[in-house]
Amino acid sequence: MRQLATVILGLSVAAGTLAACTRELPVRTPTPEATAAPQPPTARSSAPVVSTANAALATAIAALATPAATQAAPPAPAPVATAGVVALNEKYTLLYRAGRETWLADLRGGRSLFPLAACLGAPELVWSPTGEHLACGAGPTGQPGEVSVLRSDGVALWSYDGVRRAVWSPTGQHLAVEAPSAPPDSALVYKLLDLTGQQVAALPGMSPSPLLHANRVAGGAPLWSQDGQWFAFRNVAGGVDAYSLASGRVQTVDAGQALPLGWGAGQTLLVAGNARQGPMVMEYEVYLHYVATGARERLPDLDQNSGLWLTPDGQHVVFVPMFGAQRLGISALNLASKQVRPLSPPYAISYGSDHIPQSLLRISGDSRTVYWYDFDQTKTLYKADIATGQTTTLWKPPEQGVNFSPDGRKVAYSGTQGAGPYGLLVADTEQNAPAALAIDGEFIAWRVLP
Numbered sequence: 499m500r501q502l503a504t505v506i507l508g509l510s511v512a513a514g515t516l517a518a519c520t521r522e523l524p525v526r527t528p529t530p531e532a533t534a535a536p537q538p539p540t541a542r543s544s545a546p547v548v549s550t551a552n553a554a555l556a557t558a559i560a561a562l563a564t565p566a567a568t569q570a571a572p573p574a575p576a577p578v579a580t581a582g583v584v585a586l587n588e589k590y591t592l593l594y595r596a597g598r599e600t601w602l603a604d605l606r607g608g609r610s611l612f613p614l615a616a617c618l619g620a621p622e623l624v625w626s627p628t629g630e631h632l633a634c635g636a637g638p639t640g641q642p643g644e645v646s647v648l649r650s651d652g653v654a655l656w657s658y659d660g661v662r663r664a665v666w667s668p669t670g671q672h673l674a675v676e677a678p679s680a681p682p683d684s685a686l687v688y689k690l691l692d693l694t695g696q697q698v699a700a701l702p703g704m705s706p707s708p709l710l711h712a713n714r715v716a717g718g719a720p721l722w723s724q725d726g727q728w729f730a731f732r733n734v735a736g737g738v739d740a741y742s743l744a745s746g747r748v749q750t751v752d753a754g755q756a757l758p759l760g761w762g763a764g765q766t767l768l769v770a771g772n773a774r775q776g777p778m779v780m781e782y783e784v785y786l787h788y789v790a791t792g793a794r795e796r797l798p799d800l801d802q803n804s805g806l807w808l809t810p811d812g813q814h815v816v817f818v819p820m821f822g823a824q825r826l827g828i829s830a831l832n833l834a835s836k837q838v839r840p841l842s843p844p845y846a847i848s849y850g851s852d853h854i855p856q857s858l859l860r861i862s863g864d865s866r867t868v869y870w871y872d873f874d875q876t877k878t879l880y881k882a883d884i885a886t887g888q889t890t891t892l893w894k895p896p897e898q899g900v901n902f903s904p905d906g907r908k909v910a911y912s913g914t915q916g917a918g919p920y921g922l923l924v925a926d927t928e929q930n931a932p933a934a935l936a937i938d939g940e941f942i943a944w945r946v947l948p
Contacts, residue, residue, distance in 0.1 A: 590908055593623070593942035594922055594935065602652075602945070603935055605908075605924055616646045616654035622663070628670040629947040631655075635675075636662035645675050647695065650945075656695035669726035672698065672743070678705065688731050690741075701741055701748065703731045723761040724812055728789070730758040730767055738769050740789055751787050762833045763812035765789045768800070786833060799831055799838050805847075805854035809865035814884055816861060816868055818847060818854050828859075828868060830884050841868055841882035842889050848874040860906030869906035869927050873899055879909070879927060893930045902927070903944045910941045 588604035593612060595601075603609035617623060617634035620643075624633045635645030645664050646657040661675040671693060678686040684705040690698040721730040726743070730751070733739040738752040751758075752769045759768035767789055770782040784800035787793075797815075800806065804826065805818040815831045827844040831837070847854055847870050859870040868882045879892040879900070896913035903909070910924050915934050922939030925932040 589947050590903060590924075591629075591945045591947075592910060592924070592935075593945065594910075595940040595942060596922075596936045596938065600942070601936070601939075605933065605935075613652040616648055616657070620646075623943045624664050624666060625943060625945045626666045626670045627668055627948065629945050630670070632943075632945075633664035633666065633673060635664055642676075642678055645673075647673070658689075658691060658695055661689065665722070667722045667726035667729075668724055671726060672722075674722070674729065685734060688729070690729060690743075698743070699729075699741060699746070701729075701731060701739070702734045703739075704734055704736060705732075721758050721760060723765065724763070724810070728761065728765065730761065732757055738767070738787075740767060749789065751789060752785070757782075759784065759806060760808040760815075761812060762786065762808065762815075766812070766833065768797075768806075768808070768815065769794075795836075797831065797836070799829075805856070805859065807856070807859060807861060809861050809884070810863055811865040813865060816841070816859070816884075826854075828870065828882060830868070830887075839884070839887045841884065841887055842880070845875070846870075846880070846889075847872050857902065860902040860904070862907065863905040867906070869902065871895075871900055871902075881928065892928060895925075901941050901944065904946050908944075910935075910944070912939075912941070 588606065588608075591602055591604045593600060593602055593614075600612045600614045601609045602612040614634075617632075620634040621637040622635055626632070630650050632648045632650070633645060634648070636643035642660050642662045644657050644659045645661050647655050649655060658675060661677045663674075663676045665674040667673070673691045675689050675691065676686050677689055686703055686705055688699075688701040688703050690701070692698050722728070723730075729741045729743070731739060731741070733750070735753070736755045737750060738756045738758045740749050740751050741747070742749070751767055752771050754771055755774070756769050756771040759770055761767055765788070767787045769785050769787055771785050772783045774781055782801065784797045785794045786797055799819075800815060800817055802820045803817045804820045807816045808814070809816065813833060815833060817829055817831065819825055819827065819829065823844065824840055825844050826848060827840060827846050828842040829838050829840050832839070847858065849855060849858065858873060859868065861868055866884055868884060869879065870881075871877075871879050876894075877897050878894045880889060881892060882889045895909065895911050898912060900909040900911045907927055908924060909927050910922060912920065913923055913932075914920050915923060915932050918934060919937050921937040922935045922941055923932040924935050
């Protein structure tokens with residue numbers, strides 16, 4: 499039986515409030531990040547929101563519980579299961595469903611049952627960057643609901659109601675959530691919570707969706723700096739503010755109609771400014787702001803892109819131009835030298851829309867390699883070296899796509915291995931060498947330890 503996982507479009511590091519897409523990818527790639535400490539749970543919502551996607555997911559889970567009438571090939575060897583919930587300390591582990599059970603599995607055959615009762619019906623599950631905690635709750639575009647935080651063994655610690663989206667700080671010390679107003683009001687409050695679920699700051703803001711096609715850039719979601727000490731967001735006037743955890747003060751970075759795109763090295767912030775509706779698309783100008791001094795530099799190469807990602811070290815911006823000679827090719831801009839290096843030919847990545855979903859591209863943890871999956875045209879995985887620009891064609895996974903690990907080094911996907919049964923497979927992005935994880939397993943989320 500074949501189960502197609504569904505992409506939940508949104509950003510991790512950074513995708514924005516999602517605008518309507520022409521179609522939906524049959525892959526689901528959540529974003530990892532944080533840590534938490536035990537806290538008595540708050541009162542839970544008496545009427546959780548059940549979306550159409552959740553109803554479809556429930557139907558799929560029920561279908562997975564029904565055994566197949568025949569099996570074309572012998573089943574893959576079952577992983578060694580533990581008697582109860584234990585911590586799996588391999589670098590790469592992932593959550594998946596098989597029938598009505600949820601498992602946390604490593605890539606060496608070990609697995610443990612993982613209770614997800616606190617996350618029942620939640621469309622968004624986000625691991626902390628330390629791998630010690632899991633946040634689950636309403637997705638970036640749905641109605642507000644309850645965000646819950648679990649330990650790595652599945653024990654629920656605390657919950658926070660009336661919010662959506664969960665974005666861990668890179669250090670795992672804080673969690674940002676959104677408390678939106680009722681539609682069509684675009685006002686919202688960004689709430690920063692500590693490891694016990696206590697509110698550290700409440701920052702009045704505005705949704706980025708009226709300003710920009712939020713999938714097109716890494717901005718839109720609440721943005722943490724690499725050291726977890728600064729938090730950038732769109733303020734109520736439509737400009738960009740940055741909040742300092744150290745001082746507790748808010749600093750205005752751009753007073754015009756703007757959107758934060760991501761943090762560079764040395765307290766620099768990329769901002770899409772002077773946004774206005776053009777004849778065909780939303781037009782904007784990209785600047786690099788120096789938060790400490792208030793100075794800024796113009797970066798015209800980043801205007802009108804179909805996708806934008808910052809490297810973990812904040813030294814480069816990987817982007818996909820919407821127009822020009824390098825249209826839909828992948829390039830990297832060095833934020834220090836302002837030099838642009840093409841990493842692929844034009845039209846190297848495509849998606850049948852005017853943006854590239856954030857889930858189709860990953861940057862390695864050492865900021866040296868870009869991995870991407872061309873979903874529409876070649877249906878192939880590629881990699882490129884940021885320093886040299888050398889591009890390598892990797893391999894072709896099944897057409898339903900892949901779920902990249904946060905560092906891009908591994909992929910999970912549904913398919914078959916040789917004459918074996920259809921199921922959930924995990925492979926090395928560069929070397930392939932797939933390993934069967936579970937028959938008819940459904941991918942949920944990667945958990946990658948530092």
